[in-house]
Amino acid sequence: MGTGAHATQRRLVVVGNGMVSHKLLELLAARGAHDSWDVVAFGDERRPAYDRVHLSSFFDGGSADGLLLGDVDGATIHTGEEVVAVDRDRATVRTNLGREVRYDALVLATGSVPFVPPVPGKDAEGCFVYRTIDDLESIAAFAAGCRTGAVVGGGLLGLEAANALLQLGLETHVVEFAPRLMPVQVDDVGGAVLRRHVEALGVAIHTGCQTTQIVVGDRGQVSGMAFADGEQVEVDLVVFSAGIRPRDSLAAAAGLEIGERGGVVVDERCQTGDPRIFAIGECAHVAGRTWGLVAPGYQMARVVADRLCGGDATFGGSDLSTKLKLLGVEVASFGDAFGAGDEASEDVSFHDPIAGVYRRLVVDAASRQIIGGILVGDASQYDALASMARGDLSTPADIAPLAAPVGAAGAAAPMGVEALAGGASICSCNGITKDDICGAIATNELRDPGSVKKCTGAGTGCGGCMPMVTQLLGIELANAGIEVPNHLCEHFAYSRQDLFDLIRVESITSFAELLERHGQGLGCEICKPAVASILASTGNGYILDGEQAALQDTNDHFLANLQRDGTYSVVPRVPGGEITPDQLITLGQVAKDFGLYTKITGGQRIDLFGARVEQLPAIWGRLIDVGMESGHAYGKALRTVKSCVGRTWCRYGVQDSTGMAVQLELRYRGLRAPHKLKLAVSGCVRECAEAQGKDVGVIATEKGWNLFVAGNGGARPQHAVLFATDIDDEALVRYIDRFLMYYIRTADRLERTATWFNKLDGGLEQLRRVIVDDALGICDQLDAEMARHVDTYQCEWKATLESPERLARFRTFVNSDEPDPTIVFVSERGQPRPVREDERALL
Amino acid sequence: MTVTESSVWVDVCPLEAIVPERGVAALVDGAQVAVFRLRSDELLAIANCDPFSGAHVLSRGLVGSVGDRVTLASPIYKQRFDLRTGSCLDDDAVSVAVYEARIADGLVQLRAT
Ligand code: SRM
Ligand SMILES: Cc1cc2nc3c(=O)[nH]c(=O)nc-3n(C[C@H](O)[C@H](O)[C@H](O)COP(=O)(O)OP(=O)(O)OC[C@H]3O[C@@H](n4cnc5c(N)ncnc54)[C@H](O)[C@@H]3O)c2cc1C
Ligand code: SF4
Ligand code: FES
Numbered sequence: 017m018g019t020g021a022h023a024t025q026r027r028l029v030v031v032g033n034g035m036v037s038h039k040l041l042e043l044l045a046a047r048g049a050h051d052s053w054d055v056v057a058f059g060d061e062r063r064p065a066y067d068r069v070h071l072s073s074f075f076d077g078g079s080a081d082g083l084l085l086g087d088v089d090g091a092t093i094h095t096g097e098e099v100v101a102v103d104r105d106r107a108t109v110r111t112n113l114g115r116e117v118r119y120d121a122l123v124l125a126t127g128s129v130p131f132v133p134p135v136p137g138k139d140a141e142g143c144f145v146y147r148t149i150d151d152l153e154s155i156a157a158f159a160a161g162c163r164t165g166a167v168v169g170g171g172l173l174g175l176e177a178a179n180a181l182l183q184l185g186l187e188t189h190v191v192e193f194a195p196r197l198m199p200v201q202v203d204d205v206g207g208a209v210l211r212r213h214v215e216a217l218g219v220a221i222h223t224g225c226q227t228t229q230i231v232v233g234d235r236g237q238v239s240g241m242a243f244a245d246g247e248q249v250e251v252d253l254v255v256f257s258a259g260i261r262p263r264d265s266l267a268a269a270a271g272l273e274i275g276e277r278g279g280v281v282v283d284e285r286c287q288t289g290d291p292r293i294f295a296i297g298e299c300a301h302v303a304g305r306t307w308g309l310v311a312p313g314y315q316m317a318r319v320v321a322d323r324l325c326g327g328d329a330t331f332g333g334s335d336l337s338t339k340l341k342l343l344g345v346e347v348a349s350f351g352d353a354f355g356a357g358d359e360a361s362e363d364v365s366f367h368d369p370i371a372g373v374y375r376r377l378v379v380d381a382a383s384r385q386i387i388g389g390i391l392v393g394d395a396s397q398y399d400a401l402a403s404m405a406r407g408d409l410s411t412p413a414d415i416a417p418l419a420a421p422v423g424a425a426g427a428a429a430p431m432g433v434e435a436l437a438g439g440a441s442i443c444s445c446n447g448i449t450k451d452d453i454c455g456a457i458a459t460n461e462l463r464d465p466g467s468v469k470k471c472t473g474a475g476t477g478c479g480g481c482m483p484m485v486t487q488l489l490g491i492e493l494a495n496a497g498i499e500v501p502n503h504l505c506e507h508f509a510y511s512r513q514d515l516f517d518l519i520r521v522e523s524i525t526s527f528a529e530l531l532e533r534h535g536q537g538l539g540c541e542i543c544k545p546a547v548a549s550i551l552a553s554t555g556n557g558y559i560l561d562g563e564q565a566a567l568q569d570t571n572d573h574f575l576a577n578l579q580r581d582g583t584y585s586v587v588p589r590v591p592g593g594e595i596t597p598d599q600l601i602t603l604g605q606v607a608k609d610f611g612l613y614t615k616i617t618g619g620q621r622i623d624l625f626g627a628r629v630e631q632l633p634a635i636w637g638r639l640i641d642v643g644m645e646s647g648h649a650y651g652k653a654l655r656t657v658k659s660c661v662g663r664t665w666c667r668y669g670v671q672d673s674t675g676m677a678v679q680l681e682l683r684y685r686g687l688r689a690p691h692k693l694k695l696a697v698s699g700c701v702r703e704c705a706e707a708q709g710k711d712v713g714v715i716a717t718e719k720g721w722n723l724f725v726a727g728n729g730g731a732r733p734q735h736a737v738l739f740a741t742d743i744d745d746e747a748l749v750r751y752i753d754r755f756l757m758y759y760i761r762t763a764d765r766l767e768r769t770a771t772w773f774n775k776l777d778g779g780l781e782q783l784r785r786v787i788v789d790d791a792l793g794i795c796d797q798l799d800a801e802m803a804r805h806v807d808t809y810q811c812e813w814k815a816t817l818e819s820p821e822r823l824a825r826f827r828t829f830v831n832s833d834e835p836d837p838t839i840v841f842v843s844e845r846g847q848p849r850p851v852r853e854d855e856r857a858l859l
Numbered sequence: 860m861t862v863t864e865s866s867v868w869v870d871v872c873p874l875e876a877i878v879p880e881r882g883v884a885a886l887v888d889g890a891q892v893a894v895f896r897l898r899s900d901e902l903l904a905i906a907n908c909d910p911f912s913g914a915h916v917l918s919r920g921l922v923g924s925v926g927d928r929v930t931l932a933s934p935i936y937k938q939r940f941d942l943r944t945g946s947c948l949d950d951d952a953v954s955v956a957v958y959e960a961r962i963a964d965g966l967v968q969l970r971a972t
Contacts, residue, residue, distance in 0.1 A: 506925070528898075538880075538898075540923030541932035541939070566880035570919040570934035573881075578934055582914035829891075830872040830883040836891075838908075838915050853913065 025054040026120035028324065029109055030091075031099045031266065033059025035068055036297030036313035037125035041088040043321035050090035053324060056117060057091055058109075060098035061148055069310055069478050071152065075180045076733050080149045102270040104290055123320060124267055124280055124288075124295040128260035128308070133168070137230030142238035143254045146177045155255065159184040162252035166190070166241055168227055169257035170197040175342040177255045178219055182343070183733070188219045189249060191241070193258075195224045201338065201349040205367055206392040209374040213345040213393065216738045217708075218701065222247075230254055262299045262306050275301035284330040286319050294320045303333040310477055311335070311445040318447065335406060335444055339391075339398045344735050345372075346395035346779075351388030351405030352378055361387060366419040371781055375419045377401065385411045386418070394781055399433065399484050408440030433488045442484050445477025453485060457492045465489055504765065505542040508535045512690065512765045516550050525555060527567050545569045546765040549652055552688035553760050553801075558815050559651075559688075560822060571650035574826070575812055576632055579625060581839055581850040584632060586612070586624040587649035588639050589685060592659040592677035592697075593620035602642040606635055613847045619656040619694070621647060626848055628835050630827050636813045645811040648686060652766075654693045657681035658706065662699030662716065669699030671716035676745070677705070680714075680752065686809045687756065690763040690772075694729075695752075708736045711769040712752055717741070721748045725755055725783070726773035734770040737780055740788070750799070754787045757798040868961070868968040874900070877967065882931070884918035887969050892958050893918035894967060895931065895942060902960035903942040904969055909933045910953050917955070 028044075030037050037057055044055060059065065066083040074080065098112045108118050130145035132138055142162075144155050159165065165181040167174045170192030181188040190197070196207025197214070211221050226244040233239035240250045262279040272288045273281040279301025286294045286302060295301075296316035298308055307313065312334035322329035337350035355361035355378040365376040373393035380387045386404040391397070401418065403409040412418070433442070438451040456462060456472045465486045469475040475482045502511045508530075510518065515530070524530050527547050531539060539547075548567035552559050559572060571577050576584035588603070603622055607614045610631055612624040627635055636646075648654060657680045660666065662673030677697040687693065696707040697714040706729075707713025713724035719742040727736025740751060755769075763772040776782060785791035816822045828836045841848035842855060851859065871885045877896040884907045885892050891907035895918075907915045912935040920934045925948060930939045939948040940955055947953040959970040 507923075537926075538922065538924035538929065540925070540930070541921040541937060544921055544923065563879070565878050566922070569921065570916070573919065578916065578919070580912055580914060580935070582916045824876070825878075828884060829886045830876055830894075831870075832886045834886065836915055838891075 025052060027118060028053045028055045028121045028123065029117055029119040030055065030057035030123045030125055031102075031109065032125035032127055032263075032297070032299070033057050033061070033065050033093055033095065034125060034127045034297065035065060035085070035310055036127070036317050037123075038065035038085050038088065039314050040123060040125065040296065040317040040321055041091045041093075043317060044324065045089045045091070047321065047325050049321070049325050053121075055091040057093045058097050058099050058111060059093065059095050060112075061150070062096050063149060064093055064095050066149060068147075071146075071149070072176050072180055074149065074152045075156070075183045080153070083149065099266060102266060102293075104270055104293070107292065120292065121324060122293045124293065124299055125297045125317075126263040126266060126299040128262050128298040130256060131259040131261050132256045133227070133258055135227055135229055137232045137238070138256070140230055140232040140238050141236050142252060143230060143256065146173060146180075146255050146257050147260075152180070155180065155253070156184060159186055159253055162186055164189070164249075164251045165253040165255065166249065166251045167255045167257055169259065170194070170221070170223065171200060171257065171259070172198060172338070172340065172342070174255075174257040175214065177257045178214070179343045181253070181255070182217065182219065182735075186253065189222065189251060190214070190219055191222045191225050191227055191243070193224070193226050197221065197223065198347065201353065202347065202390050202392060203354060203376065205365070206347075206374050206376065206390045209367070209369070209372055209392045210342075210345060210347060212369070213372050214343050217343055217735065218703075219343070220249075222249075260298065260308055262301070264299055267293075267295065267299075275306065277306070279306040284319075284332060285323055286316050286331055287323075294323075296320055302331055307334060307336075309334075309336060309338070314445050314477060315447060335402075335441075337402050337405070337444075339395050339402075344737055345393060346391065348391040348395040348398040348402075349389070350398065350402040351386070353388045353390050354378070355388065364415050364419045371784070373781065377415065377419055379411070379415060384413070384415070386415070394779060396778065400435070403436055403440055406441070408437055409435050433484050434491055442488065443472075443474035443477065443481040445481070446473045448472055448474045450488065453488055454492055457489060458496070462489070463493070463498070502764075504546060505540055507531065507537045507539050507543050510534065512546055512550070513762050515547065516554075516761055519547075519550050520554055525551065526563055527551070528563055539567075541569075542765070545572070545652075546690075548572070549688050549690065549765075558810070558822075559812065560816070565825075574629060574632060575646060575650055575816060576627065577650045579850070582836060583626045583628055583839055583850070585649070586627055586632070586635055586639075587617070587621060587647040588644040589647040589681070590621035590656075591681040591685075592657055592674050594659075594674060594678060595622075599642050599644060602638065602644075606638050609638075610635055611841070611848055613849060620658050621656060623649070626841060626850070628828065628839060630833075630835065633817060633823055633826050637817055640811070640814055640817065646686075646813045648812075651686075651688060652691050653686060653688050654681070654684040654695070656694060657684075658694070658696035658710070660697075660699050660704035662697075666699055668702060669716065670718055671699060671721065673697045673699035673705065673714075673716055676714065676716075676721075676748075680712075680749075683749070683806055684752075684756065686812070687760075687805055689756070689760050691766050691768045693756065693769070709733060710736060712736075712755065714748065720744045723748060723751055726769045728768050728770035730768075732770075734774075737773070739780070739784065751787055753802040754795055754798045755783070757801050758783075758786060758794075761798075868963070868970050870963075871967045871969050874962055874965055874967055880922045882918040882920070882922070884915070885969060887958075891915045892969055893920075893931075894958075894960055894969065895922055896967075897922065897929065900962070902962060902967060903929065904958035904960040905931065905940060905942060905945050906956040906958075908955070909935055910947075910955060911936050911938055 065085045099109045100112050101110045108116050110116050130147050165186040166189040167177045168191050170190045178188050178190050197210050228244050229242040231240035242248045264280050267280040268274050280295035281301045282295045297313035319329045319331045339348035360381045362379050362381050367374045377389040388405050404411045436450050440450050462468050474485050503509045544567040607624050612626050615623050617623045657677040659674045659677030663669035694710045695712040696705040696710045698705040698707045699716050709727045709729045713736045715722045723740045724736035725739045728734040840851040842851050879898050882893050882895040893907040894904045907917050920931045923930050929942045931942050932939045945955045945957040
């Protein structure tokens, strides 16, 4: 990244290489400032700048590398090197490695440090803060040996840290000194609503609670916490998240002015009392305060970049509006959220404690304009309301409907970005307006949100503006008469949902018919399986008869999962994980007779690997003889319903979770869907079946069942959301029927329920309205479709074995009975496995 | 089956043994060949070995089209091959051998090219 300095260049030294520093370097590069400035930055973290705002994604499958913000041209960046002193007389900085560098201009972008309250025991082993990737790595490593964890601080970052602890599998406590959660952003009612959501996830909340001591065990590690009211809890790990303090000691030591509550004091040019020294980001005290969000920091970076290039930009304060999804709960606060200090304001609010939704709008009494507000549980109207608070959009005369829930009678229709003025800010992180984005879409013929992001920079900060950007793109393209391609592929100019409706409404029963009426070309590996899945969901016949045989992926075509060497795996259904000794013995005997590798799967059943195509019918014949059936491991269909032993055996179980799991698995077996489906049933809150990570999760309560939906493990784990509590067996099955059928009807191809749910307009509320209140009037249809599925289910393997024609395909060569000579196994740990290429040469 | 030199047409199977728009694998002179039947009953054949995984499975892929090219998607990692030329649409550097195929007296016949 180094550059040779020219004689005419002056040197800019940047202290800190965090988000704001990075933005400054980027802006300078973009303006070609490197001809006049030789830029040198120091960061004391091991890594170059990364996306701290999305730090927590490290815990949901993200990696440290994925957070890096990327290289910038023309700047020399020294990582792992701390600036320890500034000598203003000589205009030099000195680092911990003894390096001394002269500067013509110096920018302090040192950010903040987490505040750790001075309680005894705070330095014990097992105490952490939550600020850097290194912090998160240490937390993850230490948590491996822990059962419980606590977060000190119930603010925005504290709840993020609590989510991380949950994801690490810890029983989690949150301790907040204030009487409510997120005291800075929400009011008492909002805090209570938020609390109920968070508690439903199993987090123990202690508000109005002061930590007086971290109890330290005999090996010097955390063992508990003591509170001012005398209470104690046992915990193995503590994360302090009790606020941040600007990192201003370097500036203080250099004699620069420091704000009363910390921060390097700068003027509207972001300049300190020393004209050669600037401060930006969280370490700066500007416009009367410090700013703990990334957007104002970026604004300061723009001011300094402009000044260094000879401009005259200024910083006059920033919008502190925030919208977040914390532990699956949407929370937003914007503008003058509390109507603080303004007697001339009034409140309009809406509170539904059952649905867990709270909205408060602060209205200026004189002008009747919305000036701020708080949203908890459903922030879908945030963009429009925040625009009103900023004055970019005028408030409608009738304000009450804005507070009512979306979709309710009398509620305002969601207000789109259409209504915004051209100069309205869309991306506040990067200061990009509606006009900027519309201009870029037209000039550069942008067609998808990704290219708008790349071209304009919108969405590259906190990412919170992307829904608006996407909406704006859709509107611009529609206005320009450009079709927005959500097409399945080049053969069908329709989305999966469109095709589903066409097939259902026109009673289409074959791919050829659909292609002839609505498509073109021959089809492909994308549309064929997608249509096959729709035909299976709507028609429910044997999936391999007639032309459907030509549509199925190889897994469905051979009713088995293709492996890397061309062999297949065999996975019989084990409903609820319950298996008889005889079935176990048969599985073992079959594996022995056919030389198969056996493994217990992550889905509570047994997989036999290494079967050649021509062996599959014989293997299945043996399994069906002992009452086993297809497990549909090969299909986009129900996989497993994981269970725990429940009340029958376990001393804590409160319902028969195994029985319910078996019942559900038998009900939904063979159900074809846009993607695979996984369910689980746990016998009590200990949640041994991990139901909250499943598409549908059921957890027993004293009174019945709690139903969770739209969870996901896999590549992007997502916590399921609580859909209904304490319901009986009958309601449970009815809601699951409808949930699954509604998903099957409306999801995109290869979209799991979690992804589908995240995109669903109106979110959880809307889902409840469709499934519980029948707001769309389709529940009868959904029920009937599921009833037909249940009535017509057949084991595909049984049906295959009964028909010589269907069996004909199970051979390796059409003109020879030889097996595939290239399939070769070697033995490892007493079982067969495919030969590796390097071994093949030796054989 | 009459196996002779590969320059000679070899009988493989009756046409009905191949479901329209799908393929089968055949052994021709020790070589594994994947033969596909289009809806028009045109036959197209390529080597059965998937160059990306090394598994002999191309006969089990899905037939489709990209513009007016007829394609086959590998069942393992989904790369697409032009069934007439053998070239891979997703990686210019890769291609598979193409075989000649025809129907004679209701029988599918293959010849190496
Ligand atoms: C066999 C098994 C691993 C094992 O040795 O234990 C397995 C094996 C495969 N998994 Fe899995 N998964 C297995 C449990 C899981 C689990 C755990 C669970 O179900 O509790 C998960 C995470 C939970 C979840 O899905 O939410 C899991 C998440 C995935 C994913 C990522 C899905 C996602 O939404 O991100 C894929 C990829 C995909 O489906 O697109 C995948 C795909 C696959 C495929 C089908 C990959 C492929 O196309 O070849 C593997 C082939 C199975 C075979 O040939 O038989 N497998 N897979 C497990 C079979 C369970 C069963 O009895 O059916
Ligand atoms: C978990 C988490 C979630 C967040 N979520 C949001 C959010 O949703 N929205 C939002 O707007 N903001 C959020 N923030 C805040 C946001 O990350 C910060 O506002 C932003 O990172 C500030 O940028 P900065 O460059 O000022 O400071 P930082 O990003 O902290 O960068 C300062 C860097 O300078 C280094 N440094 C300090 N002193 C020296 C020295 N003497 N020598 C060398 N290097 C030094 C530090 O180690 C650090 O790497 C979140 C923060 C965290 C921790
Ligand atoms: S979830 Fe509950 S009932 Fe089930 S095994 Fe665990 S503790 Fe026992
Ligand atoms: S508002 Fe944060 S990236 Fe656009």
